[in-house]
Amino acid sequence: MQALVESARRRDSALVVGLDPVPTRLPPGLLEGREEHEAVLEFCRGILEAVSPYAAAVKVQLAYFERLGPEGMRAYAGLVREAGAAGLPVIADAKRGDIAETAAAYAEAHLRVYGAHCVTVNPYMGADAVLPFLEEARRLGRGGGVFVLVATSNPSAGAFQEASEPPASELAARLVAELGDMQNCGYPDAGAVVGVTRPEAGRRARRLLPRALFLAPGFGAQGGGVQGVRALLDGSGGGVLVSSSRAILYACGGRGDYRDAAAGAAREARDLLRAAGVRV
Numbered sequence: 284m285q286a287l288v289e290s291a292r293r294r295d296s297a298l299v300v301g302l303d304p305v306p307t308r309l310p311p312g313l314l315e316g317r318e319e320h321e322a323v324l325e326f327c328r329g330i331l332e333a334v335s336p337y338a339a340a341v342k343v344q345l346a347y348f349e350r351l352g353p354e355g356m357r358a359y360a361g362l363v364r365e366a367g368a369a370g371l372p373v374i375a376d377a378k379r380g381d382i383a384e385t386a387a388a389y390a391e392a393h394l395r396v397y398g399a400h401c402v403t404v405n406p407y408m409g410a411d412a413v414l415p416f417l418e419e420a421r422r423l424g425r426g427g428g429v430f431v432l433v434a435t436s437n438p439s440a441g442a443f444q445e446a447s448e449p450p451a452s453e454l455a456a457r458l459v460a461e462l463g464d465m466q467n468c469g470y471p472d473a474g475a476v477v478g479v480t481r482p483e484a485g486r487r488a489r490r491l492l493p494r495a496l497f498l499a500p501g502f503g504a505q506g507g508g509v510q511g512v513r514a515l516l517d518g519s520g521g522g523v524l525v526s527s528s529r530a531i532l533y534a535c536g537g538r539g540d541y542r543d544a545a546a547g548a549a550r551e552a553r554d555l556l557r558a559a560g561v562r563v
């Protein structure tokens with residue numbers, strides 16, 4: 284968290300750019316004469332370079348790298364390194380959710396071996412699924428942490444996360460509050476994933492987690508906007524990093540240079556968030 288927050292403050296940006304190299308949406312020219320994993324790496328490198336002036340961090344969606352097998356994981360490793368060299372912390376969007384030693388092995392993989400700063404974690408199995416990630420991040424001392432799924436942005440989220448009493452989202456939020464350790468940056472090392480598409484759930488999550496850092500997806504391609512972000516802000520008007528993937532990655536709509544379009548879309552999103560006073 285420390286690393287993310289410092290980067291966001293240094294760059295005066297609350298924007299996290301998601302790297303989701305959707306196979307059907309890669310620029311066709313990039314695929315010519317290349318293996319798919321090479322095209323994915325080239326695409327993501329271009330995006331990294333284009334958005335690095337505007338983003339606080341990048342979030343790498345593991346699914347798109349795992350599907351490419353060992354070469355995909357090599358690309359993931361390379362991108363984490365390159366983002367680090369550009370001063371951009373990496374959130375591994377792995378949504379892992381196993382327990383104890385198994386969770387510790389996932390934590391070791393993403394935080395130590397691949398070198399991401401933070402990992403997204405599914406809390407369904409309870410504290411045992413979250414704590415090993417925090418322990419690994421604390422051992423490494425690189426200012427990393429976890430983002431626990433609390434109130435996600437997807438259409439069917441409410442039917443599951445708000446159906447019981449107490450709601451699953453509330454249990455997840457309580458876990459975040461219980462497990463996090465406060466960092467020098469003013470946020471605990473356990474943060475929450477709270478979508479901007481569900482402002483009511485977001486407000487409830489904020490009441491339960493007045494001091495936590497929220498990673499807020501659903502901005503842009505899923506229809507969320509600044510209004511949805513406002514519902515998540517903490518008492519001092521901060522505490523939110525907004526993540527956007529497809530609206531930035533595929534901003535060119537198949538025309539012109541994808542990097543220029545991505546840079547323009549990232550700048551616009553950062554400026555929109557700045558103008559709304561969203562910061563950490």
Ligand SMILES: O=C(O)c1cc(=O)[nH]c(=O)n1[C@@H]1O[C@H](COP(=O)(O)O)[C@@H](O)[C@H]1O
Pocket residue numbers: 301303342344376403434435436437476477478500501502503504505526527528529530
């Ligand atoms: O953890 C996430 O990043 C995440 C949580 C959530 O509640 N909703 C959500 O869409 N995401 C991720 O955000 C990315 C999609 O972002 P957009 O392309 O901006 O809609 C995917 O990688 C999703 O897995």
